Amino acid sequence: MSDTASPSPTPPRPAGRAKPRQSDIARAAGVSQATVSLVLRGAATGVVLAPETRRRVLSAAEELGYVPDPVATRLAAARNxxxxxxxxxxxxxxxxxxxxxxxxxxxxxxxxxxxxxxILFTGASRAADPTSDAAAVRRVRAADGCLFFGRHVPRDPIRRLSEDGFPFVYIGRREEPGISYVGADYVSASAEVAARLAALGHRRVRYLRENDDAPASTDRERGVADGARGSGLETDGLVERTDGGDVEARLARWRDEGVTAVITEETDTGAALSGLTAAVARAGLSCPGDLSLALLGTPAAAPAAPVPGLAGAISGFGVPMREMGRAAVRLLLDLIEGGPAPRSHLLACEPVAGATIGPPHPGR
Amino acid sequence: MSDTASPSPTPPRPAGRAKPRQSDIARAAGVSQATVSLVLRGAATGVVLAPETRRRVLSAAEELGYVPDPVATRLAAARNxxxxxxxxxxxxxxxxxxxxxxxxxxxxxxxxxxxxxxILFTGASRAADPTSDAAAVRRVRAADGCLFFGRHVPRDPIRRLSEDGFPFVYIGRREEPGISYVGADYVSASAEVAARLAALGHRRVRYLRENDDAPASTDRERGVADGARGSGLETDGLVERTDGGDVEARLARWRDEGVTAVITEETDTGAALSGLTAAVARAGLSCPGDLSLALLGTPAAAPAAPVPGLAGAISGFGVPMREMGRAAVRLLLDLIEGGPAPRSHLLACEPVAGATIGPPHPGR
DNA sequence: CTGAAAGCGCTTACAG
DNA sequence: CTGAAAGCGCTTACAG
Structure with missing residues (x-):
């Protein structure tokens, strides 16, 4: 090509194979670069091109192996x-x-x-200080829209995105008004677990939640309380909070108080659950033999080894994580395409029969 | 701010909170936009700015909550x-x-x-036709560099990236010259497995590989053959290929031939392994009681239920997948920063003792 | 139906 | 030490 050495201003491309731009196509097809853009983006804009022009542009693009630069596309205010x-x-x-x-x-x-x-935005974890958190959140603008996930969310950076009209949806229920999310219906599912225990004959139950106010925890507590009230469980002293370290003493006390079942919750730390199962094991109790045990949420991973004292999988309900992920993507795409109308979904949780609840066996 | 209503040409920003650009900072700090860019990118270029200017720009940026637009940054030929x-x-x-x-x-x-x-580039899977595959691969240019992963890789699109000087590294060994990868040392690890069987007393062994020519499979076969030769295993008829469906008949034949151990490989389909374990179960054999069984590679997931016939975890070696991922990122970053010098690593595989190999027990 | 122009928000020589 | 200009590759009104 450029072997016939007429000094050209264009820097020599390696074997004519460097990535072609719209302007290259334009030159080849004898049209303007803007026309190339119109042809290539399809009939989206309603503009009608002469079939012949279309054909020329398309075949030139094909021949040159053109692929749009996603970065430029995005910068030019379209989607990427x-x-x-x-x-x-x-x-x-x-x-x-x-x-x-x-x-x-x-x-x-x-x-x-x-x-x-x-785009997986990482590094959320490292940011101990809120400032860098804000900067980190800002980066999400590189995408057309963003999914947020996690129990604890810094509100300010996100409020700002919202004000700027950037489309995003939470995975998990949120309290902030006017914000889209896809959550799990923890309230109903938790109430059902309480009712299940009541139906087995339990009356004095404890709900051990983590000392941490994420919406998921709030919902679960509400569901347990609702379910307890509705099914005849005692509600006095029903709820206790823990950081996971002091469960052994509580467990002994509960046994003295005549508690026959304990409900706890799964969180990203798993502190309450692991504290509880450890305490059960150390106390030499078995579930459901000595105590019924229920869990609100899917355990992060099946335990590597069988947990001592547990007869099998923990009873309770599972969170439809995967379906939440899918639904969130669909909702986000709607947001990006459609108007700003925020919507939210609450997905049902699947009850897990498990093997750790049974009829009450009063302790001591 | 703009409450003192002198008609300004700038469109009214919602409460002055919309995302600030460098030009906004420039205006606030009384410098040019280019200077803002220089200050913000740090002293990278060796340019020395007046401390006072730096300070003004920095504080204006801070106040406005500036965060660089990653898309624009990338388009302007820098990294994102x-x-x-x-x-x-x-x-x-x-x-x-x-x-x-x-x-x-x-x-x-x-x-x-x-x-x-x-950036997780998805949709690699959907592309049945090579053309859209090429387009899909092109998209990776949105990133500073890219990691490729998978047994089967379309060569053309990638060659093109290479010609264009786009930095990338494979996860898994590659044959193409001048390309960086982080692989697993399948040859050595596979040879060691063969030697392990020989040391237990086996002589007639079969290696059942998938009928599929990915580098990983090639390496494993070579390792098994090397190991067999080096340790005194019979090499005639050592290697057989399967798509996974016909293993039952082979197994019967092997037993007739006096084969005492079978090695197979793990792949992304898992066809050979699942075919083999199913055949073992249906034949009512047990490992290592009737037959020793070894696996080259980590099973995709621990089986949900214990596999009938297997005494426990399958013997063989594990692939350091996670460490390969980490090493690949480091290598890619080197590539992006440093020169074009392609380098590659081969990581050692971890032997897995497992519970499915033992001394030979000739069948029938 | 197509071209010329401006602009997305940044970086990078190049002058002063 | 800082400003003015050009450019990254595209889209999007706006004229013809």
Whole structure:
């Protein structure tokens, strides 16, 4: 090509194979670069091109192996076909990462199905200080829209995105008005667990929740309380909070008080559950032999080894993480395409029969 | 701010809170936009700014809550702090996704540690036709560099990236010259497995590989053959290929031939392994009681239920998927920063003792 | 139906 | 030490 050495201003491209731009196509097809853009983006704008022009442009594009530069496309104020996923977590042990995996799978599946790429915004974890958190959240603007996930969410940076009209949806219920989310119906599912225990004959039950006010925890507590009231469980002293470390003493007390069943919750730390199962094991109790045990939420991972004292899988309900991920992607795409109308979904949780609840066996 | 209503040409921003650009900072600090860019990017260029100017710009940026637009940054030929991950797979069942998960974890960890975001390029799976595959691969240019992963890789699109000088690294060994990868040392690990069987007293062994020529399979076969030769195993008829469906008949034949151990490989489909374990179960054999069984590679997931006939975890070696992911990120970053010098690593595999190999027990 | 122009928000030589 | 200009590759009104 440029072997006939007439000094040209264009720098020599390696074998004419460097990535072609619209202007290259324009030159080849004898039209303007803007026309190339119109042809290539399809009839979206309602503009009608002469069939012959279309053909010339298309074949030149094909021949040159043109592919639009996603970065330029995005900068020019169009969409870039990228969805963000930003995960908040208190810390970043692998365990927590694993507990998020099902959501990722759902998000990835649906994104692929919709032809969208995914930007995983990492580093949420490292930011101890809120400032860098804000900066980190800002980066999500690189995507057309973003999914947020995690029990604890810094409100300010997100409020700002909202004010700027940036489309995003939470995975998990949120209290902030006018914000879209896809959540799990923890209230109903938790109430059902309480009712299940009542139906087995339990009356004095404890709900051990984590000392941490995420919406998921609030909903579960409300559901347990509602369910207890509705099914005849005692409600006095029903709810206790823990950080996971003091469960052994509580357990002894509960046994003295005649408690026959304990409900706890799964969170990203798993502190309440692991504290409880450890206490049960150390006390030499078995479930449901000595005590019924129910769990609100899916355990992060099946325990590597059988937990001593538990007859099998823990009874309670599972969270439809994967489906939440999928639904969130669909909702986000609606937001990006459609108007600003925020909507939200609450997905039903699946009851888990499990093997750790049974009729009451009063202790001591 | 703009309450003193002197008609300004700037459109009214909602409460002055819309996302600020460098030009906004420039106006506030009384400098040019280019200067803002210089200050904000740090002293990278060696340019020395007046401390006072720096201060003014920085504080204006802080006050306005400035965050650089990653898309614009990238388009202006700089980096945008995003690494791509492109996964090729023959198909996209959840099982396959799961088998890739450990790699993703490693990649994600290291990316986070290095302050890089991750773009997951999806849809590799859908592309039946090579053309759209090419287009899909092109998209990776949105990132500073890209990781490729999967047994089967379309060569043309990638060659093109290479010609264009786009930085990328494979996760898994590649044959193409001048390309960087982080692989597993399947040859050594496979040879060791063969030697382990020989040391237990086996002589007539079969290696059942998948009928599919990915580098990983080639390496494993070579390792098994090397190991067999080196340790005194019979090499005639050592290797057989399968698609997974016909294993039952082979197994019967092997027993007739006096084969005492079978080695197979793990792949993204898992066809050979699942075919083999199913055949063992149906034949009512037990491992290592009737037959020793070894596996080259980590099973995608621990089987939900114990596999009938197997005394426990399958013997063989594990692939350091997570560490490969981490190493690949580091290598990619080197590539992006440093020169074009391609380098590659081969990581050692961890032997897995397991419970399915033992001394030979000639069948029938 | 198509072209010329402006602009997305940044970086990067190049002058002063 | 800082400003003015050009450019990254595209989209989007706006004229013809």
């Amino acid at each position: 076909g990228m969805l963000g996923l930003y995960t908040f977590s208190t810390t970043f042990p692998t365990d927590v990462a694993h507990s998020y995996y099902p959501v990722l799978v759902g998000v990835e599946e649906e994104a692929a199905a919709q032809g969208q790429d995914l | 702090g995003m690494l791509g991950l492109y996964t090729f797979s023959t198909t996209f069942p959840t099982d396959v996704a799961h088998s890739y998960y450990p790699v993703l974890v490693g990649v994600e960890e290291e990316a986070a540690a290095q302050g890089q975001d991750l």
